[in-house]
Amino acid sequence: MTDYKKTIGIEIHVELKTKTKIFSDSINGYGRTANSNVNVVDLGYPGTLPTLNVEVIRLALKAALILNCDINREMHFDRKNYFYPDLPKGYQITQFETPIGTDGYVEIEVNGDKKKIRIHDIHIEEDTCKSIHYKNHSFLDFNRAGVPLVEIVTEADMHSSEEAMAYVEKLRELFLYADISDCKIEEGSMRCDVNISVSKTEELGTRAEIKNIGSISNVGRAIEKEAERQIALLEKGEEIAFATYRYDEKNDATIMMRVKEAGNDYRYFPEPDIPFVLIDDTLIDDVKKTIPMLASERREKYMAFGISLLNANKIIQNRSLSNYLNKFLDSGIDLVIASNILLGDISFYLNKTGLDIESTKLTDEKFIDIVKRISSGELNSKVFKEILDELLEEDTSVEEIISRRGIKIINDPTELKTIIEKVIANNSASVNDYQNGNTRAIKFLMGQIMKETKGSANPELVNKLLEEELNK
Amino acid sequence: MSDMLTEKEVLHVARLARINLTDEEVMKYRIQLKQLLDDVDKIKDVKIDDDEQLITPIDEKAVLRSDEAGEMLEPEDIMKNVPVSNGNFVEVPVMINE
Numbered sequence: 001m002t003d004y005k006k007t008i009g010i011e012i013h014v015e016l017k018t019k020t021k022i023f024s025d026s027i028n029g030y031g032r033t034a035n036s037n038v039n040v041v042d043l044g045y046p047g048t049l050p051t052l053n054v055e056v057i058r059l060a061l062k063a064a065l066i067l068n069c070d071i072n073r074e075m076h077f078d079r080k081n082y083f084y085p086d087l088p089k090g091y092q093i094t095q096f097e098t099p100i101g102t103d104g105y106v107e108i109e110v111n112g113d114k115k116k117i118r119i120h121d122i123h124i125e126e127d128t129c130k131s132i133h134y135k136n137h138s139f140l141d142f143n144r145a146g147v148p149l150v151e152i153v154t155e156a157d158m159h160s161s162e163e164a165m166a167y168v169e170k171l172r173e174l175f176l177y178a179d180i181s182d183c184k185i186e187e188g189s190m191r192c193d194v195n196i197s198v199s200k201t202e203e204l205g206t207r208a209e210i211k212n213i214g215s216i217s218n219v220g221r222a223i224e225k226e227a228e229r230q231i232a233l234l235e236k237g238e239e240i241a242f243a244t245y246r247y248d249e250k251n252d253a254t255i256m257m258r259v260k261e262a263g264n265d266y267r268y269f270p271e272p273d274i275p276f277v278l279i280d281d282t283l284i285d286d287v288k289k290t291i292p293m294l295a296s297e298r299r300e301k302y303m304a305f306g307i308s309l310l311n312a313n314k315i316i317q318n319r320s321l322s323n324y325l326n327k328f329l330d331s332g333i334d335l336v337i338a339s340n341i342l343l344g345d346i347s348f349y350l351n352k353t354g355l356d357i358e359s360t361k362l363t364d365e366k367f368i369d370i371v372k373r374i375s376s377g378e379l380n381s382k383v384f385k386e387i388l389d390e391l392l393e394e395d396t397s398v399e400e401i402i403s404r405r406g407i408k409i410i411n412d413p414t415e416l417k418t419i420i421e422k423v424i425a426n427n428s429a430s431v432n433d434y435q436n437g438n439t440r441a442i443k444f445l446m447g448q449i450m451k452e453t454k455g456s457a458n459p460e461l462v463n464k465l466l467e468e469e470l471n472k
Numbered sequence: 473m474s475d476m477l478t479e480k481e482v483l484h485v486a487r488l489a490r491i492n493l494t495d496e497e498v499m500k501y502r503i504q505l506k507q508l509l510d511d512v513d514k515i516k517d518v519k520i521d522d523d524e525q526l527i528t529p530i531d532e533k534a535v536l537r538s539d540e541a542g543e544m545l546e547p548e549d550i551m552k553n554v555p556v557s558n559g560n561f562v563e564v565p566v567m568i569n570e
Contacts, residue, residue, distance in 0.1 A: 018539050019539045019540065019541060020539050020540065020541050020542075024542075025537065025540065025541055025542035026541070026542070026544045027541050027544065033547065033560060034547065034559070034560040034561050035547040035550055035551075035560050035561065035562070036544070036546075036547055036560070037544060038544055038545055038547075038550060039542070039543065039544045039545055040545065043545075043550065051537040052534055052536050052537060053536070053537050053539050054536035054537060054538060054539060055538075055539035057536060076527045083488070085562075085564045132561070133566055135566070136565065136566045137558075137563055137564070137565065137566055138563070138564050138565070138566050139558060139561035139562070139563055140561060140562040140563075140564060141560075141561060141562075142550075142562070270525065270527040270528075271527075272527065272528050272529075273528075274528075274534055275527065275528045275530055275532055275533055275534040276527060276528075276533050276534060277533065277534045277536075278533045278534075
């Protein structure tokens, strides 16, 4: 049924990476003993008052700026009233009337086509407690109660599961890079709700809301399944219920949780315990300075230096590697070689040891030295691999390690020519093969030369000289 | 408009507040709650069209707290104020709509 058009809007909740909660000074932490990160404010004890965490405002403002939003310079909070055990106060403090940011956009790319997804608003609110259900009981853990969140609401601008996934991935990449959130969907620090409807006409169909989808690929699966379900109903002449669903991964289907009652009345009103929050130019300028180079800009820069899209993406996936590489953007070294060794042997070492690149002994000077030596042929990949541990674990310079090891790279054409001539003389069969058009035979000859020099020959130079010799 | 609430309405409020009422009390609150609601309704007569929205009686802007951790409660102390607990968890009847 391709004549149906999907229309999709997404709401994403993201936990902010602060030390403490939004309205209390208890710790914002994941995976601790139940009810151990809790104080009287989080439990809504009578007489307690909220105190607003400055870092929440800074991170939410950073997010709003990255999403190209208009900033509400004078904003306040609102109470959303509902009666539920996950909120002991009886209301959630959120932003209803004056969200920190409005009318923004995010640019996504699907199959080479760029598209702007409009952001309706981004607002700040407190998370509720976590509840675990078992039989007729619910067990509450208030560690999550009061964790700061921003909720980002898009316009219904997406029309395919690919666009929806690209949007979620883009938002995740932006927030990770700007250090706003750790965006771990599996731990719940990023949660996606998808609204979807289908229609054959310009008039939108009745939408369904799919709550709390557990991964980015499941966002795509859930949309496809829900669209199929809605189209099948419409084809049978049935109506779509305005309802909330969840996506069941095991059965690959959307399952109804509840029918939405019209006009849920949360009796929003301004939160009287928190005065107006003023966002002035000084704060905005200050926060702007904390926005690092974002992933898309990094990707563009890397590719301009000749790094492949694949490798650029691999580096961007690892923020500390990317930050490390960024230090050398203006150094004049060959960034293709730099990225190759970072992704290759250095990543292997870091994975093996569990270290972060910044905590190794690989100083900037040493890294520049290594890349320069590799590009000039003074150091080849075999030797580099051999001395890698020493380079990363010792304060010694590259020069010292090389001379200590007695490693000498043969760069002298006369010396190399002698060896090449010897190898050619001893391997006439391969030479014949090469001269008869089997160009792969040169690899064997190269191998023999490297063996002869115990791996110390400059491979680029050998290749050049060998070709010259064979084509004489 | 009747001058009292229905018995059903009062019993519903009592249930939400988790209190038991005798028949006499139900009758008493049918009248008293209605009077309360009527009093609160008078607020609708206030003309506010020309007023600026008042978020807080204080003119000052919000003073923000620095992001530093303070003291927290021990789980066992929290559980002392909890009617039903289970280990470190607060236990409540199962919540629907989750």
